[in-house]
Amino acid sequence: MNALNIQKGMSRHSAYDLRDPHSQVEESHTLAVLVENEPGVLARVIGLFSGRGYNIDSLTVAEIDHEGHRSRITVVTRGTPAVIEQIKAQLGRIVPVHEVHDLTVEGPAVERELGLFKVRGQGEKRVEALRIAEIFRANVVDSTLESFVFELVGTPTKLDAFADLMRPLGLVDLARTGVAALARGL
Amino acid sequence: MSRTMTGARMVVEALRDQGVDTVFGYPGGAVLPIYDEIFQQNDITHVLVRHEQGAVHMAEGYARSTGKPGVVLVTSGPGATNAVTGLTDALLDSIPLVVLSGQVPTFMIGTDGFQEADTVGITRPCTKHNWLVKDTDRLAETIHKAFYVATSGRPGPVLIDIPKDVQFATGRYVGPKQIEASLYQPVKKGDPAAITRLVELIEQAERPILYTGGGVINSGPGASQLLRELADATGFPVTSTLMGLGAYPASGKGWLGMLGMHGLYEANLAMHGCDLMINIGARFDDRITGRIADFSPGSVKAHIDIDPSSINKVVRVDVPIVGDVGHVLEDLLKVWKARGRKVNSEGLSRWWAQIEEWRARKCLFYRNSDTIIKPQYALQRLEALTKNHDRYITTEVGQHQMWAAQYLGFERPNRWMTSGGLGTMGYGLPASIGVQMAHPEALVINIAGDASWLMNMQEMGTAVQFRLPVKQFILNNERLGMVRQWQQLLHGERYSQSWSDSLPDFVKLAEAFGCGGAQVRDPKDLDAAIQAMIDYDGPFILDVLVEKHENCFPMIPSGKPHNEMLLGEAETQGVIESEGAVLV
Numbered sequence A: 001m002n003a004l005n006i007q008k009g010m011s012r013h014s015a016y017d018l019r020d021p022h023s024q025v026e027e028s029h030t031l032a033v034l035v036e037n038e039p040g041v042l043a044r045v046i047g048l049f050s051g052r053g054y055n056i057d058s059l060t061v062a063e064i065d066h067e068g069h070r071s072r073i074t075v076v077t078r079g080t081p082a083v084i085e086q087i088k089a090q091l092g093r094i095v096p097v098h099e100v101h102d103l104t105v106e107g108p109a110v111e112r113e114l115g116l117f118k119v120r121g122q123g124e125k126r127v128e129a130l131r132i133a134e135i136f137r138a139n140v141v142d143s144t145l146e147s148f149v150f151e152l153v154g155t156p157t158k159l160d161a162f163a164d165l166m167r168p169l170g171l172v173d174l175a176r177t178g179v180a181a182l183a184r185g186l
Numbered sequence B: 001m002s003r004t005m006t007g008a009r010m011v012v013e014a015l016r017d018q019g020v021d022t023v024f025g026y027p028g029g030a031v032l033p034i035y036d037e038i039f040q041q042n043d044i045t046h047v048l049v050r051h052e053q054g055a056v057h058m059a060e061g062y063a064r065s066t067g068k069p070g071v072v073l074v075t076s077g078p079g080a081t082n083a084v085t086g087l088t089d090a091l092l093d094s095i096p097l098v099v100l101s102g103q104v105p106t107f108m109i110g111t112d113g114f115q116e117a118d119t120v121g122i123t124r125p126c127t128k129h130n131w132l133v134k135d136t137d138r139l140a141e142t143i144h145k146a147f148y149v150a151t152s153g154r155p156g157p158v159l160i161d162i163p164k165d166v167q168f169a170t171g172r173y174v175g176p177k178q179i180e181a182s183l184y185q186p187v188k189k190g191d192p193a194a195i196t197r198l199v200e201l202i203e204q205a206e207r208p209i210l211y212t213g214g215g216v217i218n219s220g221p222g223a224s225q226l227l228r229e230l231a232d233a234t235g236f237p238v239t240s241t242l243m244g245l246g247a248y249p250a251s252g253k254g255w256l257g258m259l260g261m262h263g264l265y266e267a268n269l270a271m272h273g274c275d276l277m278i279n280i281g282a283r284f285d286d287r288i289t290g291r292i293a294d295f296s297p298g299s300v301k302a303h304i305d306i307d308p309s310s311i312n313k314v315v316r317v318d319v320p321i322v323g324d325v326g327h328v329l330e331d332l333l334k335v336w337k338a339r340g341r342k343v344n345s346e347g348l349s350r351w352w353a354q355i356e357e358w359r360a361r362k363c364l365f366y367r368n369s370d371t372i373i374k375p376q377y378a379l380q381r382l383e384a385l386t387k388n389h390d391r392y393i394t395t396e397v398g399q400h401q402m403w404a405a406q407y408l409g410f411e412r413p414n415r416w417m418t419s420g421g422l423g424t425m426g427y428g429l430p431a432s433i434g435v436q437m438a439h440p441e442a443l444v445i446n447i448a449g450d451a452s453w454l455m456n457m458q459e460m461g462t463a464v465q466f467r468l469p470v471k472q473f474i475l476n477n478e479r480l481g482m483v484r485q486w487q488q489l490l491h492g493e494r495y496s497q498s499w500s501d502s503l504p505d506f507v508k509l510a511e512a513f514g515c516g517g518a519q520v521r522d523p524k525d526l527d528a529a530i531q532a533m534i535d536y537d538g539p540f541i542l543d544v545l546v547e548k549h550e551n552c553f554p555m556i557p558s559g560k561p562h563n564e565m566l567l568g569e570a571e572t573q574g575v576i577e578s579e580g581a582v583l584v
Helices: A041-050 A082-093 A122-133 A156-169 B006-015 B029-039 B053-065 B076-084 B085-092 B119-126 B136-151 B164-168 B194-203 B212-219 B219-234 B266-272 B325-338 B346-361 B375-386 B401-405 B428-438 B450-455 B457-465 B480-491 B506-513 B523-535
Strands: A027-036 A058-065 A070-077 A097-102 A111-120 A137-141 A148-155 A171-176 A180-183 B003-006 B023-027 B044-048 B070-074 B097-103 B129-132 B158-162 B168-171 B208-212 B239-242 B256-258 B275-280 B298-306 B319-322 B391-393 B443-449 B473-476 B515-518 B540-545
Touching: A027 A041, A027 A082, A027 A180, A027 B129, A041 A082, A041 B119, A058 B443, A070 A082, A070 B023, A082 A097, A111 A156, A111 B029, A111 B194, A111 B443, A122 A137, A122 A148, A122 A156, A148 A156, A156 A171, A171 B298, B006 B029, B006 B136, B006 B164, B006 B168, B023 B053, B023 B298, B029 B070, B029 B158, B029 B164, B029 B450, B044 B428, B044 B457, B053 B070, B053 B076, B053 B085, B053 B428, B053 B457, B070 B076, B076 B119, B085 B097, B085 B119, B085 B158, B097 B136, B097 B164, B097 B212, B097 B219, B097 B443, B129 B136, B136 B168, B136 B401, B158 B164, B194 B275, B194 B298, B194 B319, B194 B325, B208 B219, B208 B266, B212 B219, B212 B325, B219 B325, B239 B266, B256 B266, B256 B401, B256 B428, B266 B346, B298 B325, B346 B480, B375 B401, B375 B450, B375 B473, B375 B523, B391 B401, B401 B473, B401 B480, B428 B443, B428 B450, B428 B457, B443 B450, B450 B457, B457 B506, B473 B523, B506 B515, B506 B540, B515 B523
Parallel strands: B023 B044, B023 B070, B070 B097, B097 B158, B129 B158, B208 B239, B208 B275, B239 B256, B275 B298, B298 B319, B391 B443, B443 B473, B473 B540, B515 B540
Antiparallel strands: A027 A070, A027 A097, A058 A070, A111 A148, A111 A171, A111 A180, A137 A148, B003 B168
16 A cells, blocks of 8 residues: 555655756656546546547556545656646646656656467467567466467566567467556655 | 435535525426425525526626626536536636536436436536536535535536436435535645745846736635735736736726737737736636747746646746635735835836836727717727726627727726636626626626627526616627628638628517617717616617727737737828837
8 A cells, every 4th residue: 555655745856857847858757646436537537638638658547445435547648848747737636636646757666567468379489489478477378279378567668579579479469458657665 | 413305405405505595597307306396495596597508607697796606407418418618618717606417317327318418428528527426315415515626726617417316315414514524625825935936026027017817806805905905015017817807906007908819008018028927817828828939038927826737838937836816915915025015116117117108009099980889989988887886797709898808997806707718609698697696786787799699698588587687788790790800800801601690670679578678870879878778777788780890909810929919900000119019
């Protein structure tokens, strides 16, 4: 439950202050949005992004505190520094949103995503797929004589790399959860 | 001790506990149980409208003229969708409303039932927050929360969707005081360090300006009082957005008039040339800023706003202060006084001399006529004949709205109700009815154009039914005047669909509705016609036939900066000013 102890205002002395607020360069930011788990709250958050023309690269949501009716939405978004600030302010004024954290600027954070990869193949390709899966520490969670389903947890780039390698080896289907992220330390 | 009652009774009970005296609404299948409860009580007056859009605008007029939330009751499906324009209007102008809508019973939701619509889905982007209540035990609590959300922080409209079975079922009623403190707690006090920084800037500024908006009015009468104190004590000039008119009195010595696209020359040039801009409860709307890249290029900008998302949304500011205008101004004045009430008097007097030069341009000058009523003249006469009354003004949207903002003077807040952000034609007539409900003895005038007025003219029936003596002052140019003006200036005088063909005879229309009506076309008869309208005991439609092709000036063409104003028709202009103004 460390996630709920993240203090507000951590960005005060963060690296954000060093960034050029007028930059037109788009940055990727991972936002953690703690919300009241009430009907429609996800629609409000998504509607904000679509209604105001912001980007969503990845989005995950799940209840994290059943008693307290809290859910955590993790959004990976892209925009200029000014747009990112505006996104955070707009998220903050949604009534059932309790806290908005920009994990990209609030200090180091761990980001993980889970992917399932179905690879079809026989003979040498099948052996090669298994060998690469071992290098990536992917688990085999389903197997037939002609296919594997690998489970891999890691950063989005690690999952990208794995998918790229599996593609010539017979990748036929994949499912990714999107990013879940937490600040490091206390 | 908790009481049990039906959901329908709870609605009435909760409204009563919230101090509601007036509800604007229209019955239908999905709200019949609530209407049955309304029938059986006398504390709350229900105003039967003719169209749900009218109900929401009436509630807006009520809210803006009282500072209290407006309350609306509509049925499911079309009742709710008809309310959408009003909700969006209230959202953009930050007007507190509580809209209650009926819904099909919970067990029918999702079956495409008769008069079913996904009301919370449809209204999610046009409300501050909304709720679908599926359990009668949660109904009272939700209504109380709704009033809290609508009125706290930056105000706005909220909607509660109540399925019919929830209205019939019995549940536990809780009062407003039994609601747990909400997690929604907007910041009220501004950051002291930022306030001190602003005071330092105030002490040094040579060319300051106070740029005020609707936030001052929403913050309450105390905020307007503090603004007056600040402006008068510092001697700083004050300009205001359309939404903020009346917060600082038009007769005040610091008053420059409205700014923006149709704002006054001196106000816009002062914005362009200032060295310290203090935005108080305004939001750098595009009608205000013109081209962002050239907006007030030489100024340090401070921005006081209760909504953090307003800060740096459009214009990057140097001193952001998130907080309620009233609280921040109070602290600001305290710090400024404690530090010795310093201002840069020398710089200020040079600044005022410059402003007087701009003012001498007399940007509101127009060529009057002996034979035809100029719309500006009509408003000047209306102002002269009504300014000593206890007067409330509403408007529709278009040229007449801008002329009203230019030519009328507002001395107090909450006296000027106009659709600013959304620009909703059809707003003014129902809004005037809402205002009159709240202020039965006051003189309430809707300044309208012929096209806008037709959009919600059915509400004249409401005015007559409730004996609300609202005055409809229609500047009739048989045109969609503002559209026509843009077509003339920007679209090669191709007047596509911008005339009002087959207009009704407004006098006969008045007669048909059962109210007073008259038409005036000769400037000599105008005063008598206005006086007759004021004196008439009941609702009245005055059809003022005005010059058909008058354009509204000054004007900053879309996408141009403040110093590129058009002051009038080309032939009326003299030389180009030294400020680099490109005057056409």
